[in-house]
Amino acid sequence: MHGVTGRMGLNQHLVRSIVAIRKQGGVALDDGDRVMPDPILVGRNREKLRAIADDYGIERISTDLDACLANPEDSVYFDATLTTTRAEHVRRAIAAGKHVYCEKPLATSTTEALELVRLARALGVKHGVVQDKLFLPGVRKLKRLVDSGFFGRILSIRGEFGYWVFEGDWGQPAQRPSWNYRKEEGGGIIVDMFAHWRYVLDHTFGAVRAVQCLGATHIPERVDERGRRYAATADDAAYATFLLRGPSGESDIVAQFNSSWAVRVYRDELLQIQVDGTLGSAVAGLRECRAQQRVNTPRPVWNPDVPNPFDFFADWQEVQDNAEFDNAF
Numbered sequence: 001m002h003g004v005t006g007r008m009g010l011n012q013h014l015v016r017s018i019v020a021i022r023k024q025g026g027v028a029l030d031d032g033d034r035v036m037p038d039p040i041l042v043g044r045n046r047e048k049l050r051a052i053a054d055d056y057g058i059e060r061i062s063t064d065l066d067a068c069l070a071n072p073e074d075s076v077y078f079d080a081t082l083t084t085t086r087a088e089h090v091r092r093a094i095a096a097g098k099h100v101y102c103e104k105p106l107a108t109s110t111t112e113a114l115e116l117v118r119l120a121r122a123l124g125v126k127h128g129v130v131q132d133k134l135f136l137p138g139v140r141k142l143k144r145l146v147d148s149g150f151f152g153r154i155l156s157i158r159g160e161f162g163y164w165v166f167e168g169d170w171g172q173p174a175q176r177p178s179w180n181y182r183k184e185e186g187g188g189i190i191v192d193m194f195a196h197w198r199y200v201l202d203h204t205f206g207a208v209r210a211v212q213c214l215g216a217t218h219i220p221e222r223v224d225e226r227g228r229r230y231a232a233t234a235d236d237a238a239y240a241t242f243l244l245r246g247p248s249g250e251s252d253i254v255a256q257f258n259s260s261w262a263v264r265v266y267r268d269e270l271l272q273i274q275v276d277g278t279l280g281s282a283v284a285g286l287r288e289c290r291a292q293q294r295v296n297t298p299r300p301v302w303n304p305d306v307p308n309p310f311d312f313f314a315d316w317q318e319v320q321d322n323a324e325f326d327n328a329f
């Protein structure tokens with residue numbers, strides 16, 4: 001496991017995934033056996049690795065990636081290091097014959113991502129990139145509505161993602177790492193979020209056939225973790241339109257996604273996805289999902305001369321959980 005001193009590597013992948021699986025006694029197989037993950041934590045700082053290993057009852061640590069890749073006993077390579085280092089690490093792991101599982105994005109260019117998947121196929125290793133947003137309760141509920149035929153013909157999808165990330169210059173430190181705002185370090189909201197939008201759209205509504213996107217850098221200067229000003233060279237907002245292939249085979253579902261770290265939230269959650277279909281609509285957040293059927297659709301008439309007589313929020317119904325939603329990672 002490489003990158004476990006980082007935010008995602010530690011919290012989501014080590015603590016909430018591998019350590020949680022170890023506490024549960026491993027993963028049960030159909031034949032009754034159990035697979036117990038036995039990670040070796042790899043990184044650059046031995047002290048940090050040792051402290052984490054001790055905290056979570058893990059024995060093995062290493063600062064030598066090549067030596068780890070050379071050990072045939074360790075068959076899977078996991079990567080949650082920085083976006084800019086991922087492709088190189090994954091390439092080395094595949095070349096060493098390891099199965100690979102990693103954080104998104106796999107690479108910062110399509111060419112490099114395709115090259116890696118072709119290499120993995122050529123060498124016959126298994127490969128996977130996290131698709132955690134598919135397992136958000138809100139997205140699971142949308143998928144349930146799609147599968148039940150609730151929407152009729154899906155017309156369009158609208159995603160609103162984002163929140164204000166502080167610039168760091170007036171007493172509120174930024175709540176995301178500064179590399180996120182430097183293109184040369186793998187930053188940018190497009191490279192960060194569009195991996196998610198792609199698999200959410202593909203696996204929930206229909207295959208993405210086309211995308212157009214306007215990226216913007218709204219906040220040109222920020223203050224980093226050490227209090228130094230820096231030029232933000234990466235996009236902090238992206239305005240995109242996707243075309244998806246619907247059940248008819250035509251690319252006729254339109255999905256629009258606004259993604260921004262420079263927007264103030266006036267909606268229920270940091271991510272909200274609305275789906276409109278001929279027979280019904282739904283609005284999902286991270287956990288909740290509300291739906292409105294054709295027969296419950298109000299009948300507004302445009303008239304700015306009188307106060308709005310409708311409570312548009314009243315005609316929606318909660319989609320039930322009807323299941324336990326496990327950790328998405």
Ligand SMILES: NC(=O)c1ccc[n+]([C@@H]2O[C@H](COP(=O)([O-])OP(=O)(O)OC[C@H]3O[C@@H](n4cnc5c(N)ncnc54)[C@H](O)[C@@H]3O)[C@@H](O)[C@H]2O)c1
Nearest residue numbers: 003004005006007008009080081082083085103104105177
């Ligand atoms: N799935 C998600 O929802 C999600 C959310 C946030 C971040 N991510 C992805 O996870 C990755 C890590 O993000 P983060 O926020 O945890 O970053 P982070 O800065 O907190 O952690 C980065 C990790 O990489 C290590 N590292 C840095 N430079 C390295 C190098 N040259 N060689 C080896 N290791 C190096 C650091 O020591 C640290 O362990 C990014 O690629 C990001 O896109 C995914």
